[in-house]
Amino acid sequence: MSGEKDGVIATDGSRPARVIDCDVVIVGCGVAGLYCALNLPEALSVVLLSKEAVDHCDSMLAQGGICVLHDPGDYESFFEDTLRAGHYENRLESVDLMIRASRPIIDDLIKRGVRFARRADGELDYTREGAHSRPRIVYHEDVTGEEITTHLLACVRDLPHARILEHTCMTDILEGFEGSGTRVCRGVVATGPDGEKIEIHADATVFATGGVGGLYSRSTNFSCLTGDGCRIAAEHGVLLEHMDYVQVHPTSLWSERPGRAFLISESARGEGAILLNDAGERFTDELQPRDVVSAAIFAEMRRTGAEHVWLSFERVPRDVIEGHFTHILERCLEEGYDIRERPIPVVPAQHYFMGGIHVDSDSQTTLPHLFACGETCCNGVHGKNRLASNSLLEALVFAQRAADRIMRDRFAEDTAAQLAAAARMRSRFVAGSRDVTDVALLTGAK
Numbered sequence: 001m002s003g004e005k006d007g008v009i010a011t012d013g014s015r016p017a018r019v020i021d022c023d024v025v026i027v028g029c030g031v032a033g034l035y036c037a038l039n040l041p042e043a044l045s046v047v048l049l050s051k052e053a054v055d056h057c058d059s060m061l062a063q064g065g066i067c068v069l070h071d072p073g074d075y076e077s078f079f080e081d082t083l084r085a086g087h088y089e090n091r092l093e094s095v096d097l098m099i100r101a102s103r104p105i106i107d108d109l110i111k112r113g114v115r116f117a118r119r120a121d122g123e124l125d126y127t128r129e130g131a132h133s134r135p136r137i138v139y140h141e142d143v144t145g146e147e148i149t150t151h152l153l154a155c156v157r158d159l160p161h162a163r164i165l166e167h168t169c170m171t172d173i174l175e176g177f178e179g180s181g182t183r184v185c186r187g188v189v190a191t192g193p194d195g196e197k198i199e200i201h202a203d204a205t206v207f208a209t210g211g212v213g214g215l216y217s218r219s220t221n222f223s224c225l226t227g228d229g230c231r232i233a234a235e236h237g238v239l240l241e242h243m244d245y246v247q248v249h250p251t252s253l254w255s256e257r258p259g260r261a262f263l264i265s266e267s268a269r270g271e272g273a274i275l276l277n278d279a280g281e282r283f284t285d286e287l288q289p290r291d292v293v294s295a296a297i298f299a300e301m302r303r304t305g306a307e308h309v310w311l312s313f314e315r316v317p318r319d320v321i322e323g324h325f326t327h328i329l330e331r332c333l334e335e336g337y338d339i340r341e342r343p344i345p346v347v348p349a350q351h352y353f354m355g356g357i358h359v360d361s362d363s364q365t366t367l368p369h370l371f372a373c374g375e376t377c378c379n380g381v382h383g384k385n386r387l388a389s390n391s392l393l394e395a396l397v398f399a400q401r402a403a404d405r406i407m408r409d410r411f412a413e414d415t416a417a418q419l420a421a422a423a424r425m426r427s428r429f430v431a432g433s434r435d436v437t438d439v440a441l442l443t444g445a446k
């Protein structure tokens with residue numbers, strides 16, 4: 001095992017580069033990057049990069065919640081809802097893996113301290129969003145992403161074998177050759193906070209660089225998310241998939257001000273909010289998949305010449321508005337709209353990227369030793385259109401699978417007992433959460 005090493009070398013004779021040696025470099029500190037780090041054993045040294053401050057990631061913005069298999073009887077309808085939203089272009093194996101892993105993932109988050117809304121009897125409360133045939137989304141107020149990401153970040157900061165480099169932007173990857181002459185990824189090149197060049201040498205590289213919203217004039221994403229992982233992958237001949245599958249969210253708060261569009265969560269419509277045109281008439285079924293609702297809004301705007309439509313919370317009980325949609329209520333008040341009193345102006349905005357770096361079900365790209373997970377990759381879960389609240393789940397499930405695969409490759413020579421011991425070491429914060437499945441999972445036993 002190599003511990004992490006830091007040094008300086010002159011790469012081209014003129015400009016010295018700082019060099020960091022580690023086992024795994026993870027580019028991105030959203031839920032995908034963080035959860036991948038948390039699922040690697042202490043025996044591996046890990047370096048994580050964040051382009052800006054760590055809280056500048058879309059994971060912090062997720063409002064509505066995260067899907068989970070409600071009960072065993074929910075499997076078929078969860079599967080079907082995901083496929084219907086995805087226009088049946090989804091990769092079936094990936095959808096199956098995600099749904100089956102969903103309950104252990106939520107249990108793991110809870111063991112790590114993440115709080116989800118509960119009913120009076122203490123059981124988890126489930127909400128519903130567009131295109132879901134039943135409630136199966138767990139949530140924390142309307143700031144689920146912040147709740148999850150903050151906890152995962154704190155857990156990663158506690159890891160003795162991992163460190164985070166903020167304001168450090170990956171600009172390229174490093175390539176090398178394996179014994180047989182196969183081209184492989186050997187780490188990344190980055191620019192540090194003071195503009196210094198950094199080479200991070202690693203056995204495994206994980207892209208968790210998020211979406212592409214920064215490339216659009218109206219988007220709900222952080223502007224620093226500009227598809228860097230995809231660009232660099234393409235430059236190295238790594239296979240990309242469905243780069244035109246971009247999701248537009250039907251309801252962002254309309255504003256004349258430039259900058260990130262504020263999202264009005266889909267669960268608002270799930271809880272009864274309705275869309276109206278300038279004449280106060282409903283013009284579509286609000287609970288259809290996002291692409292259908294967005295298309296209906298655009299058509300209505302074209303028909304009436306309006307710059308936006310309206311979202312009315314009239315049918316949403318006041319206690320739900322004040323209890324569940326606290327932050328939306330506050331943010332709209334800041335903008336001069338009281339959602340308890342009158343409709344708010346909304347307009348569709350770029351929101352999510354279903355395409356990306358092609359990966360297999362272990363999050364491996366077509367370049368050996370390079371992995372991708374989260375929004376930057378395409379593992380086929382979402383097909384042509386993402387079902388609401390499936391992305392946090394998909395990111396976590398396939399980040400964990402990337403970590404599993406890295407560990408399996410790294411310890412391939414070891415015995416099953418050593419592998420199991422390594423697996424248990426990574427679970428020490430959540431004793432018991434994965435012990436049952438780890439050995440079989442990592443040794444490939446069925």
Ligand SMILES: Cc1cc2nc3c(=O)[nH]c(=O)nc-3n(C[C@H](O)[C@H](O)[C@H](O)COP(=O)(O)OP(=O)(O)OC[C@H]3O[C@@H](n4cnc5c(N)ncnc54)[C@H](O)[C@@H]3O)c2cc1C
Pocket residue numbers: 027028029030031032033049050051052054056057058059060061062063064065066067144145168169170171208209210211220221222224225226228229263351352373374375376388389390391392393395
């Ligand atoms: C407003 C909003 C609401 C949402 N609500 C929900 C929801 O309710 N439920 C749900 O399931 N999903 C929701 N989503 C989608 C979900 O939040 C994202 O798909 C998910 O969080 C993506 O996680 P990620 O780890 O892949 O990327 P991110 O969390 O975006 O993290 C990307 C990371 O990559 C880093 N990075 C990028 N490029 C570089 C580079 N060149 N060098 C170094 N670092 C780099 C960034 O700094 C960042 O740390 C929402 C998204 C938005 C925008």
